[in-house]
Amino acid sequence: MNLKTATEIGKCLSNQTRFQILEWLKEPEKHFPPHETLKHFNDGVCVTYIQEKAGLSQSTISTYLTNMEKCGLLISTRHGKWSYLKRNEKTIKEFTDFLT
Amino acid sequence: MNLKTATEIGKCLSNQTRFQILEWLKEPEKHFPPHETLKHFNDGVCVTYIQEKAGLSQSTISTYLTNMEKCGLLISTRHGKWSYLKRNEKTIKEFTDFLT
């Protein structure tokens, strides 16, 4: 982890909604309904579910998630027309190690 | 640690200079000269030394440090006319625990 990447992660963590998303994704089954198509949470939660729970516009949440993926906080996996997001624990650990 | 405080900390970590200060303060003796009056780094480093190393204006750094203290990232101790800043490892740990 370098200073630039760490700062990009800091930017993602500087907003309550984005931070909250990261918290929700710790335990997806606790905060989101199971997806109608996929029956598991192996790749996380789809954009729409996150958007509905956050209560912000689709475009805003899409941008948030894209940026969070870019700096390594999230991993995005596409299944058909859905994008699923899950935490990237490896980067999160690198970040906390860098800070500590 | 709650979401609001964590987000305030995230704001501090969203800027390279502020993040850098936190890194410098991990090992003050490695990045700063010993203070002419105090001979130790027990309470950290004075504002002026941090300001000079960061290369930003006195008012900017003062504001940075004040905010970093407000959200618990730093501990400020006054000795005479100097304010010394050091990392608040307790809060930093609470933050990384909250994130993990």
Add this chain to the structure above:
DNA sequence: TTTATATATCGAGATTTATCAATATGTTTG
């Protein structure tokens, strides 16, 4: 292949942050 659904990107206005110079406050020293 048209239509519907999910996600991404663009453009714009409102809000927040970055950063400074100027000034104020607090503390020490002559």
Add this chain to the structure above:
DNA sequence: CAAACATATTGATAAATCTCGATATATAAA
């Protein structure tokens, strides 16, 4: 007390971020 020094606060402008609606793209379903 006056001068000097360290730090904090204020006021201002430029830059960045927030957030949306509109629109584009990708994929699936009819």
